Amino acid sequence: MLxxxxxxxxxxxxxxxxxxxxxxERSYPAGxxxxxxxxxxxxxxxxxxxxxxxxxxxxxxxxSTLTGVNAGGWFGEGSLIKRELRxxxxxxxxxxxxxxVPYASFEWLRSTSLPFCHYLHNLMNAxxxxxxxxxxxKRLLDPDARVARCLATLxxxxxxxxxxxxxxxxxxxxxxxxxxxxQRVNTSLPRLQASGAVRIETRRITVLDIDALRNFAFANxxxx
Numbered sequence: 134m135l136x137x138x139x140x141x142x143x144x145x146x147x148x149x150x151x152x153x154x155x156x157x158e159r160s161y162p163a164g165x166x167x168x169x170x171x172x173x174x175x176x177x178x179x180x181x182x183x184x185x186x187x188x189x190x191x192x193x194x195x196x197s198t199l200t201g202v203n204a205g206g207w208f209g210e211g212s213l214i215k216r217e218l219r220x221x222x223x224x225x226x227x228x229x230x231x232x233x234v235p236y237a238s239f240e241w242l243r244s245t246s247l248p249f250c251h252y253l254h255n256l257m258n259a260x261x262x263x264x265x266x267x268x269x270x271k272r273l274l275d276p277d278a279r280v281a282r283c284l285a286t287l288x289x290x291x292x293x294x295x296x297x298x299x300x301x302x303x304x305x306x307x308x309x310x311x312x313x314x315x316q317r318v319n320t321s322l323p324r325l326q327a328s329g330a331v332r333i334e335t336r337r338i339t340v341l342d343i344d345a346l347r348n349f350a351f352a353n354x355x356x357x
Contacts, residue, residue: 134181134232137205139294143248155238161225168223174212176233180204183229184302186309189221200263200286201226201310203300206293210253211260213239226306259291276313280321281330281349283311288343300338325349 135141135153144152158181161167167185168178180202187199187208199221202208212219213236242249263286284307287293287300304322308315322338325331330345331338340346 134179134205137294138179138207140242140249140252143252144242144246148242148246148249152234152238152242156232156234159231159233161229161231163225163227165225166222167225167229167231168209168219168221170220170222171218174209174217174219175236176209177207177213177236177239178209178223179207179232179234181230181232183231184226184306185229186224186226187221188224198310198312201283201306203287203293207256210239211257214243226309255291259289263289263292276317277321277324278349279311279313280307280318281325281346283307284325284331284338284340285343285347288340288346300340301336302338303336 135149135156141149141152159167161183168174170189182204184204185202185208187202188196189199190196202223208223209219243253266282266286284300304315304318307322308318311318313321322331322333325346326333328345328349330342330349331340
């Protein structure tokens with residue numbers, strides 16, 4: 134994963150060797166917490182394979198999904214830089230393998246690699262845009278458009294550089310990422326397919342036209 138990553142390819146041989154030596158892998162079964170809200174953040178985490186859900190929970194137990202992170206995505210850089218407790222949960226929606234870059238290695242890269250700093254700048258800017266878009270989703274988009282936007286965000290190359298032409302997602306996983314019921318997602322997907330943006334297959338969604346998928350969300354913006 135380090136060799137495939139955009140930032141890994143920008144490192145010098147010395148930098149890459151040190152980070153590769155310090156980084157280790159962990160595996161998690163479906164349903165397990167990969168990271169917990171309120172806990173210290175000691176690693177920058179990348180998804181080797183699998184799918185994670187980022188969410189927050191109130192003291193009363195109400196859960197709100199923020200986004201998903203699939204293979205090739207990295208998270209936790211903000212909390213590492215600010216040295217704050219984690220402000221969200223990360224839950225494995227399916228069996229996952231993740232890469233863990235220790236804080237010391239992360240900070241060493243920030244101080245020695247300008248390309249790595251540029252990568253972090255682009256990553257954090259893309260994540261900010263994602264969360265601003267999510268606020269818009271909640272306030273302005275109807276459910277069909279929210280599903281379209283949710284799927285489209287998984288093809289943001291700044292966040293998920295390994296994104297291919299299809300998504301290996303179940304309707305349950307899409308519902309969890311969108312914050313909708315599975316039944317509502319089941320209603321929305323055929324409408325997206327009818328628009329020509331996607332093709333629905335058994336546990337697989339092939340994106341035929343990413344621009345059409347993004348435009349579907351904007352075209353179906355409504356004042357709620």
